[in-house]
Amino acid sequence: MSGSGEKMLNLTLKVWRQKNSNAKGNLETHNVTGISTDMSFLEMFDVLNEKLINEGKEPIAFDHDCREGICGMCSMYINGQPHGPKQGVTTCQLHMRSFKDGDTITVEPWRSVAFPVIKDLAVDRSAFDRIISSGGFVSVNTGNAKDANNILIPKDDADDAFNAAACIGCGACVAACKNGSAMLFVSAKVSQLALLPQGKVEAKGRVLNMVGQMDEEGFGNCTNTGACEAECPKGISLENIARMNREYLSSSLTYVKK
Amino acid sequence: MSSSKLDAKIPAGTIEEKWTKFRSTVHLVNPANKRSLEVIIVGSGLAGASAAASLAEMGYKVKVFCFQDSPRRAHSIAAQGGINAAKNYQNDGDSVYRLFYDTIKGGDYRAREANVHRLSEVSGAIIDQCVAQGVPFAREYGGTLSNRSFGGTQVQRTFYAAGQTGQQLLLGAYSALQRQVGMGAVKLYARHEMLDVVVIDGKARGIIARDLISGKLEKHFGHAVLLATGGYGNVFFLSTNAMGSNVTAAWKAHKKGAFFGNPCYTQIHPTCIPVSGDHQSKLTLMSESLRNDGRIWVPKKAGDTRKPSEIPEEERDYYLERRYPAFGNLVPRDVASRAAKERCDAGFGVGNSKLAVYLDFEANMMRYGQIEANKQSLQNPTKEKIREMGREVVKEKYGNLFDMYKQITGEDPYELPMRIYPAVHYTMGGLWVDYNLMTTVPGMYALGEANFSDHGANRLGASALMQGLADGYFVIPYTIGDYLSEEIRTKAISTDHEAFVKAEAEVQECINKLMSVKGTKSVDHFHKALGKIMWDKCGMARNEAGLKSAIVEIQKLREEFWKDVRVPGSADEFNPELEKAARVADFLELGELMCKDALNRNESCGGHFREEFQTEEGEALRDDVNYAYVAAWEMKEVGNWELHKEELKYENIKIAQRSYK
Numbered sequence: 001m002s003g004s005g006e007k008m009l010n011l012t013l014k015v016w017r018q019k020n021s022n023a024k025g026n027l028e029t030h031n032v033t034g035i036s037t038d039m040s041f042l043e044m045f046d047v048l049n050e051k052l053i054n055e056g057k058e059p060i061a062f063d064h065d066c067r068e069g070i071c072g073m074c075s076m077y078i079n080g081q082p083h084g085p086k087q088g089v090t091t092c093q094l095h096m097r098s099f100k101d102g103d104t105i106t107v108e109p110w111r112s113v114a115f116p117v118i119k120d121l122a123v124d125r126s127a128f129d130r131i132i133s134s135g136g137f138v139s140v141n142t143g144n145a146k147d148a149n150n151i152l153i154p155k156d157d158a159d160d161a162f163n164a165a166a167c168i169g170c171g172a173c174v175a176a177c178k179n180g181s182a183m184l185f186v187s188a189k190v191s192q193l194a195l196l197p198q199g200k201v202e203a204k205g206r207v208l209n210m211v212g213q214m215d216e217e218g219f220g221n222c223t224n225t226g227a228c229e230a231e232c233p234k235g236i237s238l239e240n241i242a243r244m245n246r247e248y249l250s251s252s253l254t255y256v257k258k
Numbered sequence: 259m260s261s262s263k264l265d266a267k268i269p270a271g272t273i274e275e276k277w278t279k280f281r282s283t284v285h286l287v288n289p290a291n292k293r294s295l296e297v298i299i300v301g302s303g304l305a306g307a308s309a310a311a312s313l314a315e316m317g318y319k320v321k322v323f324c325f326q327d328s329p330r331r332a333h334s335i336a337a338q339g340g341i342n343a344a345k346n347y348q349n350d351g352d353s354v355y356r357l358f359y360d361t362i363k364g365g366d367y368r369a370r371e372a373n374v375h376r377l378s379e380v381s382g383a384i385i386d387q388c389v390a391q392g393v394p395f396a397r398e399y400g401g402t403l404s405n406r407s408f409g410g411t412q413v414q415r416t417f418y419a420a421g422q423t424g425q426q427l428l429l430g431a432y433s434a435l436q437r438q439v440g441m442g443a444v445k446l447y448a449r450h451e452m453l454d455v456v457v458i459d460g461k462a463r464g465i466i467a468r469d470l471i472s473g474k475l476e477k478h479f480g481h482a483v484l485l486a487t488g489g490y491g492n493v494f495f496l497s498t499n500a501m502g503s504n505v506t507a508a509w510k511a512h513k514k515g516a517f518f519g520n521p522c523y524t525q526i527h528p529t530c531i532p533v534s535g536d537h538q539s540k541l542t543l544m545s546e547s548l549r550n551d552g553r554i555w556v557p558k559k560a561g562d563t564r565k566p567s568e569i570p571e572e573e574r575d576y577y578l579e580r581r582y583p584a585f586g587n588l589v590p591r592d593v594a595s596r597a598a599k600e601r602c603d604a605g606f607g608v609g610n611s612k613l614a615v616y617l618d619f620e621a622n623m624m625r626y627g628q629i630e631a632n633k634q635s636l637q638n639p640t641k642e643k644i645r646e647m648g649r650e651v652v653k654e655k656y657g658n659l660f661d662m663y664k665q666i667t668g669e670d671p672y673e674l675p676m677r678i679y680p681a682v683h684y685t686m687g688g689l690w691v692d693y694n695l696m697t698t699v700p701g702m703y704a705l706g707e708a709n710f711s712d713h714g715a716n717r718l719g720a721s722a723l724m725q726g727l728a729d730g731y732f733v734i735p736y737t738i739g740d741y742l743s744e745e746i747r748t749k750a751i752s753t754d755h756e757a758f759v760k761a762e763a764e765v766q767e768c769i770n771k772l773m774s775v776k777g778t779k780s781v782d783h784f785h786k787a788l789g790k791i792m793w794d795k796c797g798m799a800r801n802e803a804g805l806k807s808a809i810v811e812i813q814k815l816r817e818e819f820w821k822d823v824r825v826p827g828s829a830d831e832f833n834p835e836l837e838k839a840a841r842v843a844d845f846l847e848l849g850e851l852m853c854k855d856a857l858n859r860n861e862s863c864g865g866h867f868r869e870e871f872q873t874e875e876g877e878a879l880r881d882d883v884n885y886a887y888v889a890a891w892e893m894k895e896v897g898n899w900e901l902h903k904e905e906l907k908y909e910n911i912k913i914a915q916r917s918y919k
């Protein structure tokens with residue numbers, strides 16, 4: 001594309017290969033040549049896979065869908081960082097201009113007990129869906145709503161709720177955490193709903209249920225390292241964890257399940 | 259006259275009373291019976307997730323299938339700009355009728371009046387529902403909801419959440435769905451792809467799905483089958499759709515008897531980031547909301563290579579403002595796209611490829627900065643200070659989009675105008691449905707982008723989200739009762755039934771066939787070749803000779819695909835290449851039908867622009883005498899279709915030449 005100063009790169013890739021969830025995996029080395037700096041990281045993988053297919057080999061399985069940084073499906077652990085070296089982007093939005101000619105790049109799947117590997121770089125993140133099912137909603141059936149402007153919400157509260165709700169559920173926070181904790185993910189949803197009047201009605205039960213489900217899924221605990229926030233492609237703030245801890249503490253002291 | 263095989267089942271009465279009367283008189287299913295009625299929903303985007311949550315809340319037994327790893331990934335998530343609703347919160351003259359009128363006109367008089375009016379009627383309730391779910395829409399300082407403008411309208415009726423409205427709406431619907439999953443009312447099948455519909459005694463009774471991890475085929479029974487599987491823009495290979503978006507579910511339904519409506523109606527979105535090279539795997543949209551504040555221009559001199567900042571104001575051609583003074587930069591998408599193509603074809607394009615125009619925020623950044631300075635009572639602020647404050651306002655409105663643009667192009671849009679070009683974005687065509695959203699196969703429904711019904715030949719911005727949620731939250735919960743009330747005596751059919759066994763065997767045979775070709779070329783090779791034919795000959799401009807040659811080329815490519823495609827790995831494992839191959843096989847059949855439909859329609863309307871049919875000024879020239887109908891195609895066999903026509907009657911809106919001047 002014009003203006004960006006396109007260059008071509010030759011790279012060495014060390015990629016995690018694993019036949020299925022039961023198999024033992026290993027890093028496999030591949031060389032790719034003529035990679036444009038305008039390509040996205042996943043387009044570089046497209047080139048590699050096309051090459052593997054043409055050579056009669058099996059392409060590398062990886063999750064991806066929207067390729068514009070919003071669906072949360074792509075999930076590569078690149079040179080020891082979820083979504084790679086650049087801040088605030090997902091793997092699909094990481095462009096090859098972030099790398100230098102001759103670089104060796106190691107690519108692994110998300111690593112967490114709660115995210116078992118399905119194949120190569122694809123992992124199972126259904127634990128996140130089950131956490132949402134345990135309380136990440138407002139219990140309002142279709143057709144029960146009053147006029148949308150009936151309850152006024154201060155702009156700052158709406159903005160804070162939106163910032164928490166911007167989580168894409170990719171799981172980078174879990175992959176980044178040495179404990180494999182899902183606190184950032186869970187707290188983002190707890191915060192969003194706790195900040196809004198619509199979510200306040202069920203706030204106490206929600207936080208207890210969601211944290212309970214998180215523990216049941218095998219995610220680790222939080223030791224305030226902050227790697228989750230640093231690696232989050234959407235800039236979800238640690239403040240959410242603080243808010244969730246407050247919600248959790250007060251709820252566990254005052255909430256009586258009937 | 260409409261074909262005898264098409265009964266749109268439009269209720270009697272005036273347009274204002276059709277839906278109210280229908281809702282009040284449609285047959286109901288009592289709560290005890292609902293518990294034994296099973297509904298299959300394929301797709302978990304806005305339409306699928308909202309339908310699943312609503313039907314489960316009502317008491318039906320629901321199964322949801324999606325090919326992604328979670329329902330939250332569906333491509334509705336990527337919608338940026340907003341959702342329309344006739345709330346008239348801005349006191350600017352909006353009403354149900356005006357939204358109805360704008361949608362019919364925007365669709366270039368090729369949509370069904372009754373459906374569009376219903377859509378307008380329920381639009382307000384969608385916003386109420388979403389707010390109740392905790393969707394954090396943008397708000398004003400007084401705490402009320404904020405609105406912005408979109409193309410093809412003169413009121414502000416678009417609700418939004420920064421540039422991530424689709425994400426927030428989908429997460430709302432997903433939360434409602436997951437709540438039902440948690441309560442056991444919905445059974446969720448993620449990483450499952452529907453590969454056929456099972457039809458028994460003429461009624462849809464279930465599906466065959468492939469578990470994408472194990473590769474195993476599964477048979478699922480349902481009293482009704484709802485397809486909410488999105489559009490088919492990926493037939494062009496390059497589009498703004500997600501990589502996995504596909505036509506397979508709709509196409510299998512088509513092959514089992516569901517007519518396909520207006521397949522040639524494709525929306526080419528005017529503001530996308532231009533193609534950068536052969537490696538490109540998809541195109542990225544820059545939201546239409548940017549046209550609120552961005553001005554589109556090209557240099558007045560062809561082949562001008564100066565930097566945009568060096569081109570003085572009087573040497574810029576703001577061609578949309580020039581050609582369409584009444585709507586300016588906010589003309590509908592089809593009009594804006596064609597105007598960009600016209601300028602580029604004439605040699606006025608910018609950037610290396612010359613296939614781009616500028617979208618410039620400078621003027622509005624200064625305007626916003628001045629407003630901020632006034633608010634803060636700053637005396638004689640410097641130009642830099644004003645610009646800095648204006649930049650902050652623009653950042654708050656569109657920050658994520660500007661970041662995305664910078665990430666992809668390596669250029670800073672706060673400093674340089676964006677370069678944009680049209681790209682395939684949405685398909686107005688889809689499975690033909692009646693007023694109840696039922697296809698021509700009883701018991702099989704199509705919702706959201708998967709159906710053809712509401713947008714005519716061109717969809718207005720911020721109306722896809724509205725339609726998806728209208729269908730799922732407020733239409734299907736009522737209309738499905740009309741069918742299921744007759745099914746309360748139908749016991750669940752065993753999946754050992756011969757129709758299930760036969761359908762499963764056919765799917766297995768198709769997979770075996772794909773695996774056994776063992777050719778020399780990758781799936782992407784064929785997909786790219788198909789995309790090129792479609793873009794060149796069935797894209798933004800079409801003509802008879804091009805379409806005729808495209809049909810021959812697609813037939814040849816399809817033949818070649820089945821002789822020479824290479825699908826690595828095996829069928830009994832997680833195999834994304836096999837998934838792609840099966841989808842491309844369907845696109846190779848669909849592409850032919852799209853060309854056939856475009857060839858049949860000897861007029862220009864909305865997104866369908868036949869070069870032979872244009873006004874002297876280059877606008878689309880409709881032929882209302884001969885083509886005011888929905889083209890519904892019945893498949894006889896691959897490559898052989900029969901056309902059925904549903905006549906479109908305009909009883910409330912006077913059909914006219916569309917003008918935005």
